[in-house]
Amino acid sequence: MPFSAIEVERCRMDFPALVRAENGVPLAFLDGPAGSQVPERVIAAVAQYYRTCNANTHGAFVTSRESDGMIAGARAAVAAFLGAPSWREISFGANMTTLNFALAHAIGREMEAGDEVVITELDHEANRGPWLGLRERGVVVREVALLPDGRLDADDMRRKITARTRVVAIGYSSNALGTVNDVPLARELARAVGARLVVDAVHYAPHFPLDVAALDPDFLLCSAYKFYGPHVGILYARPGALDRLRTDKLRTQEDAVPYRIETGTLNHAAIAGVKAAVEYIASWGEGATLRERLVSAMTAIGAREHELAAFYWDSVRKLPGVTAWGQDFSSPRRAPTISVTIAGVRPDAAAAALGEKGLLVWDGDFYAARAIEVLGLAERGGVLRTGISMYNTSAEVERLLAAVAELAAR
Ligand SMILES: Cc1ncc(COP(=O)(O)O)c(C=O)c1O
Known part of the structure; x- marks a missing residue:
């Protein structure tokens, strides 16, 4: 359509x-x-959650069970939006920045002085600040240069990603200039040296179909309030990527993915709205599956x-x-x-x-x-x-x- x-x-x-x-x-x-x-559908989903089922998770009673089911359903909807294999790869948080700080902190724990992170001059501070903070641990942060025409310098990226690189953190699209970065190149260079690839897709997600299976980042982040949903941050972690990361977590918090990076109680009502936002986008597409409708609508x-x-x-x-x-x-x-x-x-x-x-x-x-x-x-x-x-x-x-x-x- x-x-x-x-x-x-x-x-x-x-x-x-x-x-x-x-x-x-x-x-x-x-x-x-x-x-x-x-859209009204998102507003209605948020209100409906408060009207009928406001409860904490993992309880033995109906509204808690319904909350568990709704959150799992929202993860599945977001997985379809991103092209992820399942709901297990989707964690929620307050916003992208908070999730990225949590991620950088966890990855930083594995790093040693002299290890390197590559960020870019084009990125939003949300994908720079958390990595720049690792300099306190002796980590060296290198920045891929921005060219005057609004593109990242691919040769500079090739030079800066080296055997010492542990993480490449790059935006998919610039919220200031609209540039779409060559993330496949970043992935290729990162993989060649065994570095993790972290993609900020906050500005990309509202405008293009996303396909994490094809792009294959280790982590990809976005934010539902940029694509017609409420203020909720989203983290996709490649199967296996989050499982052993030493995230900040309480002893009482679940160890398993996708929960191990989700501290405290999430904003359940907003998450109900995220699911409705994904379904709203899909309603403009065609196809037999939610994923097909999402790709068709976003295209x-x-x-x-x-x-x-x-x-x-x-x-x-x-x-x-x-x-x-x-x-x-x-x-x-x-x-x-x-x-x-x-x-x-x-x-x-x-x-x-x-x-x-x-x-x-x-x-x-x-x-x-x-x-x-x-x-x-x-x-x-x-x-x-x-x-x-x-x-x-x-x-x-x-x-x-x-x-x-x-x-x-x-
Ligand atoms: C490209 C980009 N990355 C990250 C962020 C931060 O997202 P959040 O507000 O969810 O922390 C924004 C917000 O404007 C953004 O445009």
């Missing part, structure tokens, strides 16, 4: 927030990379988002005084996230002016602080970022273009 303008209009009816207006102007939610809106949604983002990219960069950063849209391997700067207008002032017109876009570095520094944009307040989600229309993008043109012409 294609995801055309008709489907966009249909899907918009599922998201209650999209009807919101401010000062008589409808809000255009172009802030998806920072978190997407949620169609991603293609439509790419088309709209490409239109914005082509139009905005023609405006006098506007610079668009990162890769163009000639390849389908480009996330629909576009960052620009406008000569003479600081990004925060631009975002505030657009916000007044109901155009919700972000300014700054979005925690991709190193990338913004390397591009020489930190002192200038970073960039102005627009993200396209499944519910964005060409009319919203036209409105944004007109408003950016007005700012650039001032």
Whole structure:
């Protein structure tokens, strides 16, 4: 099934927030990379859990058993979303950053002074900070260079991954520039030296079908609030990868995967919403299995988002005084996230002016602080970022273009 303008209009009816207006102007939610809106089905699943079954896990009574079943079902749904073999590979946490700190801490316990971790200059701090923290243990952290065109330097990656590398931590797609990184190359280089591969798929997951079986990372993380779900972090661990890791855990906590990295009580209601979000995405696809429907839906949604983002990219960069950063849209391997700067207008002032017109876009570095520094944009307040989600229309993008043109012409 294609995801055309008709489907966009249909899907918009599922998201209650999209009807919101401010000062008589409808809000255009172009802030998806920072978190997407949620469909009614997700809201209903969260409310239903609280209404009927709010309980802790592993009890001898009905609501606890139902909670266990719901969480297992949510893990299975996420496994289908990621292309994982089973629910056992899926752990939940507060958010991606918290899970990645837990992971880095556990892996760090196995490392010795002089061991190396390779991170990238393009990544969000959530996939840099936890690894940089290992320097306290004498671990050496090396950074793959970002090129001015928004791509990682593949030759630099080849140079920096060596026999001393124990972990390669790389983003799948940049939340600042929309670049899709060459993760298969990182996997090949990491495997050749026996290093673990940790992939931050937070920005990739809302825009492309994921297939961990084909990509074969040791660990992959994402966050449901970026793909129409509640605030829940997700960790995929390759079968066997988490089993013996010395995670921070209580004596009373289960040793088995996927629980051994899940400290304390999870947000059950939000997890009910994660399952509903995955099912919602699948409802836009075709196929006999949940996995088939998810791949079909994500392929169609991603293609439509790419088309709209490409239109914005082509139009905005023609405006006098506007610079668009990162890769163009000639390849389908480009996330629909576009960052620009406008000569003479600081990004925060631009975002505030657009916000007044109901155009919700972000300014700054979005925690991709190193990338913004390397591009020489930190002192200038970073960039102005627009993200396209499944519910964005060409009319919203036209409105944004007109408003950016007005700012650039001032
Ligand atoms: C690419 C990327 N990685 C990691 C994160 C952090 O995710 P979380 O908020 O779930 O910790 C974000 C959040 O914006 C992100 O965009």
